[in-house]
Amino acid sequence: MATQHSRAAARLMISPAVILLFLWMAVPLGMTIYFSFLNYNLLIPSAHNFIGLQNYDFFVTDPAFVTALVNTLVLVLGVLVITTVGGVLMALLLDRPMWGQGIVRILVIAPFFVMPTVSALVWKNMFMNPVNGIFAWVFHLLGIQPFDFLAQAPLFSIIMIVSWEWLPFAALILLTALQSLDSEQIEAAEMDGASAFSRFIYITVPHLTRSITVVILIQTIFLLSIFAEIYVTTNGGPGNASTNIPFMIYSQSLLQFDVGGGSAGGIIAVILANIVAIFLMRMIGKNLEA
Amino acid sequence: MGKISLKQVVKKFGEVEVIPPLDLEIEDGEFVVFVGPSGCGKSTLLRLIAGLEDVSDGRIEIDGKDATDLAPAERRLAMVFQSYALYPHMTVRKNIAFPLKMAGVDHAEQERRIASAAKALNLTDYLDRRPGQLSGGQRQRVAIGRAIVREPAAFLFDEPLSNLDAALRVGMRLEITELHHRLATTMIYVTHDQVEAMTMADKIVVLRAGVVEQVGSPLELYRTPQNLFVAGFIGSPKMNFVTGKDAAAHDAHTIGVRPEHVKLSKDTGHWAGTVGVSEHLGSDTFVHVETEGGLGLMTVRVDGEMDVHHGDRVFLTPEEDKIHRFDEKGQRL
Amino acid sequence: MARRVTTRAKLTNTIIAWFVGLTIFFPILWTFLTSFKTEGDAVAIPPKFLDFHWTLENYIQVNDRSDYLLHFWNSVVISVGSTLIGLAIAIPAAWAMAFVPGKRTKDVLMWMLSTKMMPAVGVLVPIYLMFKNTGLLDTRIGLVIILTLIDLPIIVWMLFTYFKEIPGEILEAARMDGATLRSEILYVLTPMAIPGIASTFLLNVILAWNEAFWTLLLTAANAAPLTAFIASFSAPEGLFYAKLSAASTMAIAPILILGWFSQKQLVRGLTFGAVK
Known part of the structure; x- marks a missing residue:
């Protein structure tokens, strides 16, 4: 619905964004792919010879890779389960009539706005510290041995911290979705004789399904690249008990200066993310047509 | 001045030809209505004239000058949109002033023209309100006000009344017609409502699938529809069509007779039938009769009140000189 | 559509929701409170909730x-x-x-x-x-x-x-x-x-x-x-x-x-x- 003139103007106005993003996509990613085939270590500046898939072979056969991959999956799945289940419950709770709903919503959403380094450090020091933490005190009150969360259950602890950051996101989105449910639909079902339980199963749940999918997909994108929380709490340890793929790539390339190996890991991370991305894009793309 | 000529105008969206080559002359000062069912291309045609869409081929001339490649702003046309398209962040005054501001009209002149438009449209008390605070009819007037201050060569109306309720629609219909008499500026008006077309137009252009089916004054279209489509589209209730031996008796494939040209009798007549629904409007009664002999449902218009009931047996007789005859292709004979 | 809700149900909702909301918000509240404590009060066990010596010293430092x-x-x-x-x-x-x-x-x-x-x-x-x-x-x-x-x-x-x-x-x-x-x-x-x-x-x-x-x-x-x-x-x-x-x-x-x-x-x- 437009004229030649406006189409030409549109092309002109869209091009800066497209060109910039294209460069941002193509150049570094191209370089990563290129590096991943090289024997390139910053400590050995001279030799950049082509070594084919050796970096991939090296990265993938490293026992740490399997650990990191499992850790990544556990971290993503753990947080997803906690936040979606918790988010649905929270949304249902917040959607009920109560006093001070607005304030409660503000309290619940707050953790999402806390920068990752702050939340990780607050949890690490003030809650999970085995001597001075609040949890240690609570355990003491209950007569349980103090527990060094980050040393004895590092991955679990990180899952807790990340879940605290993301639960508000899930709750807020699901609450918004819940509130957009047409009340006439519920009333129609009531007139049709559906019980409260059937109304929930046949109307509310289907209505929420799409939003739950969106929550899961978007969180997955972010959770696959969790970094700061690990960086400031466990540094991937003890050993590599809490190392995920991003952290492993970081340590490979910036701590061990192995550019080639780190690049190969980067490409693997891109492939993993793309698998999720394809599903997410389908979802959003469908929505675009509606 | 506002004479608009379309010469062999074609519009394609991709491969789809929504308007095949079309010629049309609109004289200065004429009130022309484009009417047709939804999707017939009437709005597209209006947008082509406005310059909001490019023609794929052909020429558009305004006052004899080629306007095909002119931007909308350069065509000296004003448009009233279906949604009114008022600027929600501006007051009524600023809405009406906007085209003047764009044209660089000086301030005093702007004020003068706004005041006179507001007076003509009963908007003087609302000049400092925003569109959101106005009723549908008032918004409509603002949209018209914004169009008239420019003193354009022609006004384009895109289904302007379809968002109003029935009572307001009749009122605005009169106001727009009155406005046309006062300004004597060319107006092109798009609607799917044949009543609006019949009541407002000097000239009606009936469109179907981008093709002009007939151009003429309302009464020409009523009296001598050139084909079955126009015959069925113009007039309310719709014309009754009969095929078969009754048509053959008139040397035609199909004959049509308007409901107001059928006599209804309880005793005798040409066709027999059973009364279905009768709609009592007070001034008229529309009686739907299920005829015998496979002619189907016929509608009859009877003046005043008529005492018929569901299930009554009645007889229908068409007025011989008001019968329209059509061939197999649906063209008038 | 407004529905009649019993006061008791509303009260129950309110209590549960506020409890959950405050629990989730607690780490932020705790950080805020701790920022006004002396370093000694900050690591005290049992934790001091409000009965500590309030100071702006940390902000100044x-x-x-x-x-x-x-x-x-x-x-x-x-x-x-x-x-x-x-x-x-x-x-x-x-x-x-x-x-x-x-x-x-x-x-x-x-x-x-x-x-x-x-x-x-x-x-x-x-x-x-x-x-x-x-x-x-x-x-x-x-x-x-x-x-x-x-x-x-x-x-x-x-x-x-x-x-x-x-x-x-x-x-x-x-x-x-x-x-x-x-x-x-x-x-x-x-x-x-x-x-x-x-x-x-x-x-x-x-x-x-x-x-x-x-x-x-x-x-x-x-x-x-x-x-x-x-x-x-x-x-x-x-x-x-x-x-x-x-x-x-x-x-x-x-x-x-x-x-x-x-x-x-x-x-x-x-x-x-x-x-x-």
Whole structure:
């Protein structure tokens, strides 16, 4: 619905964004792919010879890779389960009539706005510290041995911290979705004789399904690249008990200066993310047509 | 001045030809209505004239000058949109002033023209309100006000009344017609409502699938529809069509007779039938009769009140000189 | 539709919801309280909730560390700067896509989104080396560039969903009224889109303020924003709970307040318009 003139103007106005993003996509990613085939270590500046898939072979056969991959999956799945289940419950709770709903919503959403380094450090020091933490005190009150969360259950602890950051996101989105449910639909079902339980199963749940999918997909994108929380709490340890793929790539390339190996890991991370991305894009793309 | 000529105008969206080559002359000062069912291309045609869409081929001339490649702003046309398209962040005054501001009209002149438009449209008390605070009819007037201050060569109306309720629609219909008499500026008006077309137009252009089916004054279209489509589209209730031996008796494939040209009798007549629904409007009664002999449902218009009931047996007789005859292709004979 | 709700049910809801809400909020509240404690009170067991010696000492000390204000300012420059540049690039693009949609508009939008899906670690090595070689490492400009690029897709998307809600007929009316493209965008589109542009601005400042991958890895002493500054407290020698709390409170307070204002937009922005 437009004229030649406006189409030409549109092309002109869209091009800066497209060109910039294209460069941002193509150049570094191209370089990563290129590096991943090289024997390139910053400590050995001279030799950049082509070594084919050796970096991939090296990265993938490293026992740490399997650990990191499992850790990544556990971290993503753990947080997803906690936040979606918790988010649905929270949304249902917040959607009920109560006093001070607005304030409660503000309290619940707050953790999402806390920068990752702050939340990780607050949890690490003030809650999970085995001597001075609040949890240690609570355990003491209950007569349980103090527990060094980050040393004895590092991955679990990180899952807790990340879940605290993301639960508000899930709750807020699901609450918004819940509130957009047409009340006439519920009333129609009531007139049709559906019980409260059937109304929930046949109307509310289907209505929420799409939003739950969106929550899961978007969180997955972010959770696959969790970094700061690990960086400031466990540094991937003890050993590599809490190392995920991003952290492993970081340590490979910036701590061990192995550019080639780190690049190969980067490409693997891109492939993993793309698998999720394809599903997410389908979802959003469908929505675009509606 | 506002004479608009379309010469062999074609519009394609991709491969789809929504308007095949079309010629049309609109004289200065004429009130022309484009009417047709939804999707017939009437709005597209209006947008082509406005310059909001490019023609794929052909020429558009305004006052004899080629306007095909002119931007909308350069065509000296004003448009009233279906949604009114008022600027929600501006007051009524600023809405009406906007085209003047764009044209660089000086301030005093702007004020003068706004005041006179507001007076003509009963908007003087609302000049400092925003569109959101106005009723549908008032918004409509603002949209018209914004169009008239420019003193354009022609006004384009895109289904302007379809968002109003029935009572307001009749009122605005009169106001727009009155406005046309006062300004004597060319107006092109798009609607799917044949009543609006019949009541407002000097000239009606009936469109179907981008093709002009007939151009003429309302009464020409009523009296001598050139084909079955126009015959069925113009007039309310719709014309009754009969095929078969009754048509053959008139040397035609199909004959049509308007409901107001059928006599209804309880005793005798040409066709027999059973009364279905009768709609009592007070001034008229529309009686739907299920005829015998496979002619189907016929509608009859009877003046005043008529005492018929569901299930009554009645007889229908068409007025011989008001019968329209059509061939197999649906063209008038 | 208003329904009668029994007071008792409402009371139960209220109690449960407030309990859950306060539990979730507790770490933030605790950080806030701790920031007013002495270091001794901060690590006391049992924890002191309100009955401690209230002091502003931590805030004074944190601000006295000459570099705190620098890091705060870095955060402001980086988040606001990258968002403004992003908006300047995205507004025309979103205008084009919303009002002059073509056959490929949808593909372009989806492709832009796909750039957002690329994990940062995938390009960490080349970006790090590029920055190192061009001297952009540990500069604000470098971070502004990176954050502009990673936020651009979200900005375009958010604006697109807002622009989409402005009826195209209004812009056509402006065109019929004799407006040039410039006047159309300046006098009609922008004023109508101000709420959407403001929300987009707000959400992206929040996202950029909290970004903690590139800001941690590409900065050192000079350009480090608050994310990186706070991370430096993870070193054992930096372990002072009360001071950590004061620094944290200052780092999150402005964004918490902005965030509470932008709840609704947050949903739309982060789900690319899929949930409104």
